[in-house]
Amino acid sequence: MKRKAKTKLKKATARIGERKTAGGEVGARRKNAGASTTRGPELEPRDLLEWQRTMFAAVTRPLAPGDRAQTKWFDGTSSARAVAKLIKPSATLRPLERVEIYNRMYWFRLLECIATDFPGLRALLGDGRFWKLAEAYLKAYPSRSFTLRNLGAKLPRFVTAEAKWTKPHAEAAGDLARFEWAQIVAFDDEQLAPLTKKKLATLNPQTLRLRVQPYLTLLTCHHAVDEYVLAVKSDSALRAEASNAVTERTVSDGGKVALVRGKRIHIVVHRSENQLYYKRLEAEAARLLRALMSGKPLPEACGAAFARTTFSPEEQAAKIQAWFSLWMRLGWLCVRE
Amino acid sequence: MPANSFNGYTDYGIGLGLRVPHYRHILTEKPTCAWFEIISENFMVDGGRPLEVLDSILEQYQVVQHGVSMYFGSADRPDRTHLKKLKALVKRTKTPWLSDHLCWGSVDGRYTHDLLPMPYTHEAAKRTAEKIKYVRDFLEVPICVENVSSYMEFHASEMTEWEFLTEVVERADCGILLDVNNIYVSSKNHSFNPYDYVNAIPAHRVGQMHVAGHTKFEKYILDTHDHPVLDPVWKLYAHATKRCGVTATLLEWDDKIPSFDEVHAEALKANAFIGDARAAQNPAKENAGSRTMAAGAREGGRA
Secondary structure, three states: OOOEEEOOHHHHHHOOOOOOOOOHHHHHOOOOOOOOOOOOOOOOOOOHHHHHHHHHHHHHOOOEOOOEOOOEOOOOOEHHHHHHOOEOOOOOOOHHHHHHHHHHHHHHHHHHHHHHHOHHHHHHHOHHHHHHHHHHHHHHOOOOOOOHHHOOOOHHHHHHHOHHHOOOOHHHHHHHHHHHHHHHHHHHOOOOOOOOHHHHOOOOOOOOEEEEOOOOEEEEEEEOHHHHHHHHOOOOOOOOOOOOOOOOOEEEOOOOOOOOEEEEEEEEEEEEOOEEEEEEEOHHHHHHHHHHHOOOEHHHHHHHHOOOOOOOHHHHHHHHHHHHHHHHHOOOEEEOO | OOOOHHHOOOOOOEEEEOOHHHHHHHHHHOOOOOEEEEEHHHHOOOOOHHHHHHHHHHHHOEEEEEOOOOOOOOOOOOOHHHHHHHHHHHHHHOOOOEEEEOOEEEEOOEEEEEEEOOOOOHHHHHHHHHHHHHHHHHHOOOEEEEOOOOOOOEOOOOOOHHHHHHHHHHHHOOEEEEEHHHHHHHHHHHOOOHHHHHHHOOHHHEEEEEEEOOEEOOOOEEOOOOOOOOHHHHHHHHHHHHHHOOOEEEEEOOOOOOOHHHHHHHHHHHHHHOHHHHHHHOHHHOOHHHHHHHHHHHHOOOO
């Protein structure tokens, strides 16, 4: 049975200034945040750029346990004293409490975005480990894009490189992260003019180099991530960029769905008529598609597909014809200019 | 000002923010709505469902772009890739004006994805105005800057927020998207009179207004956009329209979003607060707002 988990962003944010310990899911993920002791950003900034660097550092600092702002500044002195040099108190809030509102919103917004884009990974790891992974990722790869759409782009790489956050599920986590990012790509990446039969008839097959649609990703995994994510996802929500309003989101978890290591599988994540689809390929088809994606001419790509096969030449020809027919019908193939 | 250079000389009436939960209803039922405000970033993609939805909306409705990531106040130079994508979208939507926030949110190429308040200094006003002018010249579309809700004030500030807003828009010669809910929220958080704010800004530059709901907590108010508009905000809106004229007005409802009809009904409450302003502005066109709305939806054209 699926269990719904809601982050209480608004309520957690509302606790600022009330001296209560934030509890619940968000609070539970803040066990290991510690204060660093470097010199820290400039507290007497000379210009707007330096002022913004200091405020950026204050707003994006990792939260302390209980989702509070860290009590120690970067240099080990009092955060309250440091931020009071920049921020005025209000009638009801001290300077550190005021910056804490933004500090929390920064982390909640970005963590929720990662959770929304990687629901399968969250279900696999469980909330506690997922939040630690997401926080470590965002520290290593802070957003460098104007859009939250790209926030998780490097998470697959991070999961592969930093197995400590996901072990003993490191391989499964890597497969899931790549699969879930591929869905983001399939959702809204570019579509090129697909190769048509008419166009194909005008091209020399001996020298023809093809490519696939930019929105298509071919994955090789050892886990049935497609089945797992289908079981986990509660809907196919369209991404909506946050406004400055504080938001609250719902993410389903995986309940008791299992993700066990199995045979190697090849999955294409793509879209058709703007709907997301996953399609498994047999090994030879995957090798052919990968060879085409790498820029190999058509004859060489076909040769690569059946390099280690027992299929007869007739069977190979029949398969290639069937695959091309299907892939062209799905609009996957394009001419490499 | 119902129609001015800052909103492309349009008279759009009362609109709604285009939100995902309403897509199906809008695309299938084609309800009457004067115009939709889209979040630009949701459609600054290279393909797929978002652009398909947008194109369908554009066939039926007037659309205005509202951004959340230009960060006019960031000291960084504008990102050319960002601007090119935005310009492509501007060409697609033919938005008569484009709005984004008077705030900062990125530095050294790193983004907070938040709308952070500015230090109200002359240096910041100058740099912000230069950036607005640069963006406007690049995009070739009128720009309105929106005042944000905020929870901090800075020692570095040399003036009030409304003085800062005025200095920026005068220097940039741009419009104002006056968010009366944000004024109200900030007035409570920073202990100022919201009417002082509305009375001080250059009224002739207001090209659009926002209204929204907020949430009160024990020690401050949070801009949540998840409630109907509260009475003090409607009253402030009535005052703002009296001073600035009846202009394009947009209800923001971004979380716990009810049905389209409920959100639309909430937005249309604005009509009850602009009667005096409309009559004073142009007695002969006392009902122009409602006529414009109906015409907009029926004809699907752009002013």
